[in-house]
Amino acid sequence: MYLDSVKIKKLCKSKGITLNELIKKAGISKTAYYHLIRKKQLLVNSILEIAICLDTETKQITSFWNQAEEQYYHLNSKLEELCLKYPELNRDNAWHTLLLLSEEPLQRLDRALLRGQKINIY
């Protein structure tokens, strides 16, 4: 996930402010902003902080490099929601279920059988 300068410019336009004003509102220096724009990977927390300062959602200022990355972030946020709602939930179990739910049922069965057979070998 990266800060998308095109989306940020659009956001400025929709808010009727300049980029400089937006940067100021986000509470970061110009240097820091351009540093973040050039970064290929950002921490979710950094993006979240900027989005909160700008009173917007993270998706309004970011883009994903590919579908796999997008799916990962989507599932990860789902995992966080579930863990908040069900504190007793085991994160690993929940994560792997979320991953498997994105596959077709017969693919899941095949995977389980393949692993089951491997257990037999070792």
Next chain:
Amino acid sequence: MDKKSIFTEQEENFLINLRKSGVEFIIVGLSAATLQGAPVVTQDVDLWFKNLQDPNIAKVARKLGGSYIPTINLNPPMFAGKGLGLFDIVMTLHGLNKFEEEVTNTIKLKIRDQEILVLKLERIIKSKEAANREKDKLVLPVLRDSLIVIKERSREN
């Protein structure tokens, strides 16, 4: 399915042919759980038949080049032959009701043009809780967690 698959077209054919012949059965156990998204492993596909005396079971097995071997002494009935060896026959499911009643606690899995019944995860959990074997105790926490996630996801969809 790719070349590395275990559950191949042959196995699919068996289920489809059983269905087409009017044999009533439900996929149960951990294979049913994995079909629904539970991250567990299994070595076979458990089938629960309404009537093991149904002559079509043996007919389908023979048609696909295998065989249905009925109970001999203490040995449970089983399937033999390529494409059939993966299937186990379940005689009893602890903690569950009769086949006729449990049919309502299933989901439908579409394989090609046929719908195959799969026992719902809730019922698999109930059965494993009742069986209470060591291997069941190990897998139950995973199944319970998966059930929460699956229910939440289905609510969203």
